[in-house]
Amino acid sequence: MSAEAPHIPVMLAEVLAALNPAPGETVADGTFGAGGYTRAILDAGADVIAFDRDPDAIAAGRHLADESEGRLRLVEAPFSTIADHAAPGSLDGLVLDIGVSSMQLDQAGRGFSFRQDGPLDMRMAQSGPSASDIVNSYGVKDLIRIIGILGEERNAPKIAHAIVRARDGAPFETTGQLAALIEKVQPRKAKDTIHPATRTFQGLRIFVNDELRELARALFAAETCLKPGGRLVVVSFHSLEDRIVKRFIADRTSQASGSRHLPMAAPRALTFKIAGKAMVAASPAEIEVNPRARSAKLRAATRTEAPARDADMAVFGLPDLPSPAIGKQEGRTA
Numbered sequence: 092m093s094a095e096a097p098h099i100p101v102m103l104a105e106v107l108a109a110l111n112p113a114p115g116e117t118v119a120d121g122t123f124g125a126g127g128y129t130r131a132i133l134d135a136g137a138d139v140i141a142f143d144r145d146p147d148a149i150a151a152g153r154h155l156a157d158e159s160e161g162r163l164r165l166v167e168a169p170f171s172t173i174a175d176h177a178a179p180g181s182l183d184g185l186v187l188d189i190g191v192s193s194m195q196l197d198q199a200g201r202g203f204s205f206r207q208d209g210p211l212d213m214r215m216a217q218s219g220p221s222a223s224d225i226v227n228s229y230g231v232k233d234l235i236r237i238i239g240i241l242g243e244e245r246n247a248p249k250i251a252h253a254i255v256r257a258r259d260g261a262p263f264e265t266t267g268q269l270a271a272l273i274e275k276v277q278p279r280k281a282k283d284t285i286h287p288a289t290r291t292f293q294g295l296r297i298f299v300n301d302e303l304r305e306l307a308r309a310l311f312a313a314e315t316c317l318k319p320g321g322r323l324v325v326v327s328f329h330s331l332e333d334r335i336v337k338r339f340i341a342d343r344t345s346q347a348s349g350s351r352h353l354p355m356a357a358p359r360a361l362t363f364k365i366a367g368k369a370m371v372a373a374s375p376a377e378i379e380v381n382p383r384a385r386s387a388k389l390r391a392a393t394r395t396e397a398p399a400r401d402a403d404m405a406v407f408g409l410p411d412l413p414s415p416a417i418g419k420q421e422g423r424t425a
């Protein structure tokens with residue numbers, strides 16, 4: 092963890108207001124990071140089960156767990172597995188702060204940033220296929236979908252074709268190599284507010300870490316593990332992630348079946364209700380101090396007594412993309 096660039100927790104006051112942790116309660120923090128939320132929840136008197144799939148984040152949090160006298164349990168695991176570590180109906184709150192931490196972004200060796208040269212890695216868990224594995228082995232059609240859908244990059248076809256042409260001569264090993272190629276394919280214009288590689292890197296990062304499916308599974312886990320009255324709080328930074336949270340809460344706070352094929356289906360019990368505003372953004376004052384908060388969106392809902400519904404991924408309308416495994420994709424060139 093980089094001591095010179097600590098992660099500033101985003102929308103902490105709003106998160107605490109929505110989560111409302113109290114002594115004697117148990118809250119799951121699905122994204123421990125630098126422990127900003129966890130520390131505040133412990134200070135409010137609740138016990139915490141904190142998850143992070145990044146071994147560095149967990150290692151850096153050990154001292155906090157030691158200091159907490161048994162009130163903080165750290166789990167190195169993806170937050171999609173929360174239900175494997177918390178019993179059904181056992182949690183008073185569950186919070187997710189989606190995305191990467193400043194420590195991950197700022198360390199060139201983690202390969203998340205095109206601003207500094209490092210290995211083209213991007214794996215939060217530091218295991219499994221890396222961004223260079225994907226870039227060097229996936230067929231052009233999959234690369235177009237990853238960069239176009241997950242990165243929301245208009246020039247995805249141009250960039251994907253350029254990647255496939257370039258890698259035959261020399262496979263991509265560093266973030267600098269990929270960023271340089273993208274800058275060549277779509278040179279920076281004076282009016283551009285972001286670097287030409289931003290969207291491609293974002294698409295690859297979301298894909299490598301299977302971030303959308305992770306979030307969807309964590310929302311089902313919240314429905315299972317929260318007790319009646321338990322609070323779900325999600326802070327997201329990307330429209331695709333926010334859409335997943337929004338769709339889940341809309342579905343769970345509605346009686347309609349959600350399926351056009353079951354027009355006569357009986358009304359379903361609501362498993363969540365919305366307590367305050369449907370969506371809260373960061374205050375201008377916070378954005379001024381921490382520009383990372385600019386795109387943050389907080390959504391919260393409270394668990395009702397109704398039994399959990401089926402974990403049907405169709406609720407989310409996720410884009411149809413391969414899983415980030417090497418060997419399962421379409422051919423090397425397409």
Ligand SMILES: C[S@@+](CC[C@H](N)C(=O)[O-])C[C@H]1O[C@@H](n2cnc3c(N)ncnc32)[C@H](O)[C@@H]1O
Pocket residue numbers: 098099100101121122123124125126127128129142143144145148168169170171188189190191192193215305306
């Ligand atoms: C934005 S940071 C969280 C910062 C934290 N709220 C704080 O105040 O310090 C996100 C963290 O969540 C972790 N993370 C992201 N997706 C994850 C997932 N699916 N499972 C477990 N941890 C995840 C990342 O490794 C990163 O450390």
